[in-house]
Amino acid sequence: xxxxxxxxxxxxxxxxxxxxxxxxxxxxxxxxxxxxxxxxxxxxxxxxxxxxxxxxxxxxxxxxxxxxxxxxxxxxxxxxxxxxxxxxxxxxxxxxxxxxxxxxxxxxxxxxxxxxxxxxxxxxxx
Numbered sequence: 001x002x003x004x005x006x007x008x009x010x011x012x013x014x015x016x017x018x019x020x021x022x023x024x025x026x027x028x029x030x031x032x033x034x035x036x037x038x039x040x041x042x043x044x045x046x047x048x049x050x051x052x053x054x055x056x057x058x059x060x061x062x063x064x065x066x067x068x069x070x071x072x073x074x075x076x077x078x079x080x081x082x083x084x085x086x087x088x089x090x091x092x093x094x095x096x097x098x099x100x101x102x103x104x105x106x107x108x109x110x111x112x113x114x115x116x117x118x119x120x121x122x123x124x125x126x
Contacts, residue, residue, distance in 0.1 A: 003104040006044065006075045011119060013038040014108050018115035024081065031110040032068050032079040045072050052100050065096060076105035080118075083111050090122050097124035 001009075017034045018024075036046045051064040069077035078093050093105040103125055109118030 001044075001072055001074075003074050006072045007104060007106055007121070009042055009044060010035075010039065010071060010075060010077055010106055010108075011116075013042065014110075014115055014119060018110055021110075023115075024083070024111045024113065026081060026110070028068075028079050028081040028110070031081055031108075035077070035079065035108070036069060039069075039071060046070070047073075052096070054099065065099065067096060067100075074102060074104065076100070076102055078105065078107045080107060080109040081111045082109060085109050085111070085118065090120055093122040094124060097122065 013035055017031060017038055021030070021034060032048065036048050039046045047070040050067040050070045052067060053064050054061045067076050068079045071077060076093060076096055078089060080089055089107045093107050097103065097105050103123060105122040107120040107122060108115065112118035
């Protein structure tokens with residue numbers, strides 16, 4: 001599947017998770033787990049809390065970055081559950097994309113009344 005095909009399924013699953021859990025008000029980890037389950041139910045490969053090494057001037061630092069979800073090995077999904085969305089979430093996801101060499105990330109804020117308004121695409125040369 002291409003990045004765009006994967007992101008379409010993630011989008012659909014995020015809406016289903018938000019609807020089934022009754023909207024905002026839960027912890028990020030709950031939405032993350034439910035989204036991973038929903039994606040796996042649709043036979044997508046999902047990895048949770050993926051550790052990616054951080055390289056600094058040729059050295060690998062002891063603390064890796066952690067991706068909430070990596071779907072099909074091509075799309076990073078960062079789950080949020082906040083009433084105060086901040087564009088820094090998109091900047092962080094872009095950093096994750098650059099450091100991992102991937103091209104597409106989605107920041108999903110389950111804290112929105114309508115989750116479709118909380119889905120933000122972040123691209124790295126896509």
